[in-house]
Amino acid sequence: MPELEAVIGLEIHVQLATETKMFCGCELSFGDEPNVHTCPICLAHPGVLPVPNEQAIRYALQIGLALECEIAPWSIFHRKNYFYPDSPKAYQISQYDIPICGAGKLGDIRIHRAHLEEDAAKTIHVGASGRIHGSDASLVDFNRGGTPLVEIVTEPDLRGAAEAAEWARLLRETVRQLGVSDVNMEEGSLRVDANVSVRPAGSSELGIKTELKNMNSFRFLQRGIEAELARQRELIESGGTVEQETLHFDPASGSLTSLRSKEEAHDYRYFPEPDLVPLAPTEEMLREAREALPELPAARIERYESELGLSRDVAQKLATDPRTAGYFENAVEAADGVEPRVLANWVTGELAAALRQAEVEGGAADSRVSPPALAALVRLVQEKKISHGSGKTVLAAMVTEGGDPVEIVEREGLAQMSDSGELESIVEKAMADNPDAVAKIREGNGKAIGAIVGAVMRETKGRADGGEVNRIIREKL
Amino acid sequence: MADILDLSVLEAHEAKIAGDLSPREHVDAWFEAAGNDELNAYLWRNDRGAEAAAIEPKEDWNAPIAVKDIFTTEGVPTTAASRILEGYRPPYSSTAVQKLLEAGLPILGKTNMDEFAMGSSNENSAYGPVLNPWDRTRVPGGSSGGSAAAVAGGLAPWAIGTDTGGSIRQPAAFCGIVGLKPTYGSISRYGMIAFASSLDQCGPLTRTVSDAAMLLAMLQGRDPLDSTSVGIEGGVSLPDRENLAGLRFGVPAELARDAVDAGVREVFERTLEKIEALGGEVVEVSLPNAEHGISAYYVIAPAEASSNLARYDGVRYGMRAGGDGDLIEMYETTRSEGFGAEVKRRIMLGTYALSSGYYEAYYGQAQKVRTRIAEDFSGAFSAVDFVVTPTAPSVAFKLGEKTDDPLAMYLNDFFTVPMSLAGIPAISIPAGLAEPEGGGPQLPVGFQIAAPAFAEQKLLDAAFALEQGIGFDARPTAGGGADA
Numbered sequence: 023m024p025e026l027e028a029v030i031g032l033e034i035h036v037q038l039a040t041e042t043k044m045f046c047g048c049e050l051s052f053g054d055e056p057n058v059h060t061c062p063i064c065l066a067h068p069g070v071l072p073v074p075n076e077q078a079i080r081y082a083l084q085i086g087l088a089l090e091c092e093i094a095p096w097s098i099f100h101r102k103n104y105f106y107p108d109s110p111k112a113y114q115i116s117q118y119d120i121p122i123c124g125a126g127k128l129g130d131i132r133i134h135r136a137h138l139e140e141d142a143a144k145t146i147h148v149g150a151s152g153r154i155h156g157s158d159a160s161l162v163d164f165n166r167g168g169t170p171l172v173e174i175v176t177e178p179d180l181r182g183a184a185e186a187a188e189w190a191r192l193l194r195e196t197v198r199q200l201g202v203s204d205v206n207m208e209e210g211s212l213r214v215d216a217n218v219s220v221r222p223a224g225s226s227e228l229g230i231k232t233e234l235k236n237m238n239s240f241r242f243l244q245r246g247i248e249a250e251l252a253r254q255r256e257l258i259e260s261g262g263t264v265e266q267e268t269l270h271f272d273p274a275s276g277s278l279t280s281l282r283s284k285e286e287a288h289d290y291r292y293f294p295e296p297d298l299v300p301l302a303p304t305e306e307m308l309r310e311a312r313e314a315l316p317e318l319p320a321a322r323i324e325r326y327e328s329e330l331g332l333s334r335d336v337a338q339k340l341a342t343d344p345r346t347a348g349y350f351e352n353a354v355e356a357a358d359g360v361e362p363r364v365l366a367n368w369v370t371g372e373l374a375a376a377l378r379q380a381e382v383e384g385g386a387a388d389s390r391v392s393p394p395a396l397a398a399l400v401r402l403v404q405e406k407k408i409s410h411g412s413g414k415t416v417l418a419a420m421v422t423e424g425g426d427p428v429e430i431v432e433r434e435g436l437a438q439m440s441d442s443g444e445l446e447s448i449v450e451k452a453m454a455d456n457p458d459a460v461a462k463i464r465e466g467n468g469k470a471i472g473a474i475v476g477a478v479m480r481e482t483k484g485r486a487d488g489g490e491v492n493r494i495i496r497e498k499l
Numbered sequence: 500m501a502d503i504l505d506l507s508v509l510e511a512h513e514a515k516i517a518g519d520l521s522p523r524e525h526v527d528a529w530f531e532a533a534g535n536d537e538l539n540a541y542l543w544r545n546d547r548g549a550e551a552a553a554i555e556p557k558e559d560w561n562a563p564i565a566v567k568d569i570f571t572t573e574g575v576p577t578t579a580a581s582r583i584l585e586g587y588r589p590p591y592s593s594t595a596v597q598k599l600l601e602a603g604l605p606i607l608g609k610t611n612m613d614e615f616a617m618g619s620s621n622e623n624s625a626y627g628p629v630l631n632p633w634d635r636t637r638v639p640g641g642s643s644g645g646s647a648a649a650v651a652g653g654l655a656p657w658a659i660g661t662d663t664g665g666s667i668r669q670p671a672a673f674c675g676i677v678g679l680k681p682t683y684g685s686i687s688r689y690g691m692i693a694f695a696s697s698l699d700q701c702g703p704l705t706r707t708v709s710d711a712a713m714l715l716a717m718l719q720g721r722d723p724l725d726s727t728s729v730g731i732e733g734g735v736s737l738p739d740r741e742n743l744a745g746l747r748f749g750v751p752a753e754l755a756r757d758a759v760d761a762g763v764r765e766v767f768e769r770t771l772e773k774i775e776a777l778g779g780e781v782v783e784v785s786l787p788n789a790e791h792g793i794s795a796y797y798v799i800a801p802a803e804a805s806s807n808l809a810r811y812d813g814v815r816y817g818m819r820a821g822g823d824g825d826l827i828e829m830y831e832t833t834r835s836e837g838f839g840a841e842v843k844r845r846i847m848l849g850t851y852a853l854s855s856g857y858y859e860a861y862y863g864q865a866q867k868v869r870t871r872i873a874e875d876f877s878g879a880f881s882a883v884d885f886v887v888t889p890t891a892p893s894v895a896f897k898l899g900e901k902t903d904d905p906l907a908m909y910l911n912d913f914f915t916v917p918m919s920l921a922g923i924p925a926i927s928i929p930a931g932l933a934e935p936e937g938g939g940p941q942l943p944v945g946f947q948i949a950a951p952a953f954a955e956q957k958l959l960d961a962a963f964a965l966e967q968g969i970g971f972d973a974r975p976t977a978g979g980g981a982d983a
Contacts, residue, residue, distance in 0.1 A: 070690070293803075296697035
């Protein structure tokens with residue numbers, strides 16, 4: 023049997039951080055006393071009508087533009103009809119065949135669509151199970167009901183659980199940087215569902231998919247997909263077939279249980295929402311949304327690679343978080359002759375390590391090492407004014423106390439030894455102290471030179487240039 | 500006092516300006532008259548006590564009004580004549596009611612209607628039928644039957660109702676008064692309990708065309724709470740046209756050839772002659788798709804209703820039944836006991852029409868017909884100023900006569916539904932009296948005039964000229980029957 027390839031698409035619900043709900047004037051909230059942010063409209067009293075939230079439309083446009091989606095010149099809302107206490111109208115106002123945002127992409131993953139809709143109220147099932155079946159009672163909190171949502175649907179372009187989780191992180195970072203959502207998975211302002219299927223590697227057909235719900239962290243997303251892929255592979259390899267169903271992921275046990283099968287699927291009886299007129303963003307709204315877009319991670323990674331010559335890996339480390347990116351770019355600005363590539367390695371390598379070692383919370387941007395100070399330090403090393411080892415020593419000092427690297431070098435006497443006479447005598451002494459090593463080098467064991475270099479470095483507190491020490495040793499032999 | 504009740508609102512207004520009538524006298528006379536409701540026209544009457552505090556105008560200087568029970572009134576029972584909303588007191592008032600209050604109109608009461616505005620006879624009320632003041636064995640029409648009967652029967656000087664497929668115009672015709680369905684979007688629907696959202700429109704039921712214009716002027720306007728509302732550009736003023744010179748009235752060939760009672764046809768023909776006598780021109784126009792209006796309407800309206808009425812589930816307000824079992828059992832028991840037969844029929848029709856696999860064949864197709872009908876009217880209005888028809892194919896029929904035959908009942912809307920589907924304004928004015936099929940005392944006949952969207956002023960002007968020309972002044976007698 024050929025190897026089975028994973029085919030994964032994601033559906034992401036993003037709660038928009040608007041002032042008020044999607045179709046009424048109630049304040050958005052999280053964690054408040056239940057049912058205090060409600061009104062006749064979001065409780066679906068007789069006679070009420072929805073009025074769309076302009077801010078939500080603007081935010082949706084920003085998300086659409088950030089995901090390079092085609093923006094529909096006009097789109098319409100539909101009613102999605104279903105009976106459940108979390109839906110007081112017994113329909114959700116959503117978008118169906120004409121969403122506000124059409125095809126787009128983020129990184130290498132294609133976006134199918136992104137549309138506006140309203141969130142359901144929150145149901146809490148009281149009793150042992152915590153789910154509706156077997157509960158003693160169910161409570162409804164309408165505070166969340168009517169919160170604006172953008173649902174983003176990808177094409178099935180992801181090929182593995184880790185890749186899916188990594189891409190979801192990029193999406194979260196992108197949306198976060200737009201400033202249109204809190205994107206907090208635990209609080210539910212970012213919710214990721216996965217459509218998972220497998221197929222023989224190389225096949226272009228899609229297998230039967232299952233939909234995974236309730237993965238409220240990236241780790242659970244990855245674990246849930248891994249578990250489901252394993253289940254599907256095992257099923258197919260043992261001659262079975264996958265059934266289309268919706269699965270609930272239990273993070274505690276890592277198990278998946280069926281919520282409903284295809285036969286139980288709802289008929290939502292979608293039809294155009296007659297209470298709303300078509301949504302046609304004006305040129306001005308589009309222009310404003312475009313102007314409000316910051317540079318986003320995907321574009322920044324691309325720019326770091328192409329313009330600054332960074333490797334993909336380093337570019338990703340620097341570009342994903344906007345504050346780290348800002349730190350790096352400030353350092354580049356102050357570089358004065360130091361290559362961005364070298365600075366990038368210092369930020370992601372030596373600085374990150376020094377922060378870790380000093381147990382400093384937060385990243386480079388939060389540290390006491392200012393970007394120009396880091397650039398100055400790297401310049402000292404590059405110009406061989408101090409050794410690379412001394413550079414790390416100075417950086418460690420800067421991480422704990424801040425300050426100017428030149429001053430620290432001076433204070434600690436770490437300047438590279440420029441007087442070769444002094445260095446020569448230290449090398450001679452080190453050779454005299456390590457006769458065994460000298461003998462071994464003479465016998466052709468090149469590695470033995472390390473012992474002598476080490477002794478010199480100890481003596482000079484790392485101020486000696488390693489290359490110069492090597493040269494002098496070989497000269498003396 | 501009797502002479503106060505004989506005045507139209509405009510006449511009373513003029514008497515007040517002249518100092519012959521005090522606003523208080525006028526208001527008191529009508530509150531007293533409304534107390535004498537033998538027609539079951541009111542579901543709730545305002546005794547002006549604490550219960551009605553939230554729906555009292557700051558100053559009641561204007562003529563009091565009857566409000567169809569489909570409009571929410573803060574703190575005051577609002578049932579849409581359904582059991583399922585029994586005991587429901589809304590936390591807010593509809594925009595239409597707010598506007599009435601701002602204009603100083605005290606509210607006499609909430610009027611009876613067909614449940615959720617579904618019906619053409621007012622027999623679908625959970626609280627009993629309304630009687631026609633001209634003949635108490637007959638229906639007042641529907642669904643705004645309570646509002647129409649109240650105005651015709653001397654229980655209110657004017658009223659508001661709603662029209663989805665004829666629910667203002669047909670009861671106005673059956674009760675011998677004026678009923679106007681404005682252009683869709685003229686008046687806010689906020690707080691108007693939804694039946695079919697893309698068709699529902701608030702409008703006046705009045706004694707005269709001038710009163711209808713006054714009420715429309717108060718009610719119309721864009722409302723930020725209703726995205727589909729636009730208002731009438733330029734507003735509305737009192738009509739003052741004296742003749743119909745230079746106006747062309749189109750009689751749709753397709754609608755005219757269909758079954759209309761002989762008495763109704765005769766009044767209609769006579770009215771066409773009157774139009775010509777007033778200088779207007781009567782021509783034939785073609786509305787080739789209008790006869791499919793009923794079929795399209797009875798797909799679209801139930802489809803929207805099935806969704807609009809889904810919120811009545813017993814969870815948050817109104818009636819709740821069952822609930823000892825699980826959630827689904829509670830939903831089912833509440834809705835089975837709470838809704839009447841006609842409402843349930845339409846919910847089922849509409850649910851079916853929207854179902855996956857049937858949507859295109861029913862809802863999709865009906866929407867195409869709707870577009871065609873709108874195009875038919877646009878075409879007609881390039882040749883004529885107005886389209887005219889009888890408002891209903893018959894005069895008021897007997898209570899119980901059509902309750903077992905929903906299709907016969909639906910056909911009552913034959914002449915009114917096409918305008919609703921096209922979203923255009925249409926008015927019914929009393930044009931004369933006719934003997935019902937099968938004999939009996941003479942009953943009013945309505946004449947319908949339809950105009951292009953937002954041409955309300957032009958429509959009211961022409962209707963006013965025709966109203967003056969016809970000079971209809973018959974009134975129902977106290978015990979029923981005409982007093983011509």
